[in-house]
Amino acid sequence: MKKVLIIVAGLLLPAIGWSAGGGHTYPDDKIEIDWNDKAAMQRGARTFVNYCLSCHAASYSRFNRVGQDLGIPDDLVLENLIFTTDVNGDKTKVGALMTTTMTPEYAEQAFGIVPPDLSLIARSRGVNWVYNYLRGFYVDESRDGLGVNNGVFANVGMPHVLAELQGLQRPKYQTQTDSHGNEQEIIVGYEILKAGSMTKSEYDRTIHDLVAFLDYLAEPYKQTRKNVGTGVIIFLFVFLILSYVLKKEYWKDVH
Ligand code: HEC
Incomplete structure (x- = not known):
């Protein structure tokens, strides 16, 4: 009997964990990434190196490769995207990988967790x-040190590094009864506590562009792949017409 109970518990546990983790998140918006909008990705790259690269690496990518793909010449990459020095104290080279200067040991101490590499995020x-996630930070005084929580990633370990742009917001709650009849407080909106340097639509745009850059980063070949795909289809189509004409030519005398 005990054995059976343990097995049943083992089967149920993941389900409980799942329902607890996969609950309501806020905000829950959808975006479209335009793969031809290189300007948006360039702006996103700038936000990324200014606000994210200090903690997170993107160590599958090189600065100059990003420059080439997004149409930024090497000298502008050096000037606008590289603010770090290498181990010898010289300015990081344009061909270097986008690593972070923060050591994992330091990060572990400061945040209790090492910020993950964002190459594939x-x-x-x-x-x-x-x-x-990047629009979901809200003030939560109960969280020592950080002072913020996140409506998409509960009890997150990352500080709200874009607070100067977005400002600080506080959640609006609503009581909801879930399918098991339990009442729970869910976040249904945010109100501004302290304004940032950007309006809401400017901030949303900035995050959209940053995500466009991260999307490029995760799949630098997507654009080329799409172009090659179109080329192949066109080639096959032309080939089809040619073979049809050829077939007619060959069989002309047989019939
Ligand atoms: C001060 C250091 C720091 C900075 C700067 C920072 N982050 Fe983070 N970030 C963290 C830490 C620490 C975590 C891990 C949080 C956790 O797992 O609780 C994290 C987690 C994340 C995650 C979730 C990863 C996952 O799937 O678990 C994303 C996405 C992210 N950061 C994106 C960004 C972006 C984009 C920027 C720049 C706007 C940025 N971060 C700037 C420290 C930082």
Whole structure:
């Protein structure tokens, strides 16, 4: 009997964890990434190196490769995207990988967790998730040190590094009864506590562009792949017409 109970508990546990984790998140918006909008990705790259690269690496990418793909010449990459020095104290080279200067030991001490590499985040989490996450920070005094929580990632370990742009917001709650009849407080909106340097639509745009850059980063070949795909279809179509004409030519005398 005991054994059976343990097995049943083992089967149920993941389900409980799932329902607790996969609950209501806010915000829950969707975005479209325009793969031809290089200007948006360039702006996103700038936000990324200014606000994210100090803690998170994107160590599958090189600065100059990003420059080439997004149409930024090397000298402008050096000037606008690289603010770090290498181990010898020289300015980081344009061909260097986009690593972070923060050591994992330091990060572990400061945040209790090492900030993950963001190279593939747009694929692993999806662009909508990242978009909502970066707009989901809210003031929560109960969280020592950080002072913020997140409507998409509960009890997150990351500080609200874009607070100067977005400002600070406080959640509006609503009581909801879930399918099991339990009442729970869910976040249904935010109100501004302290204004940032940007309006809401400017901030949303900035995050959209940042996510566009992260989406590019996660799949630098997507654009080329799409172009090659179109080329192949056109080639096959032309080939089809040619073979048809040829077939007619060959069989002309037989019939
Ligand atoms: C001060 C250091 C710091 C900065 C700067 C920072 N982050 Fe973070 N970030 C963290 C930490 C720490 C975590 C891990 C949080 C956790 O797991 O609780 C994290 C987690 C994340 C996650 C969730 C990863 C996952 O799937 O678990 C994303 C996405 C993210 N950061 C994006 C960004 C972006 C984009 C920027 C720039 C706007 C940025 N971060 C700037 C420290 C930082």
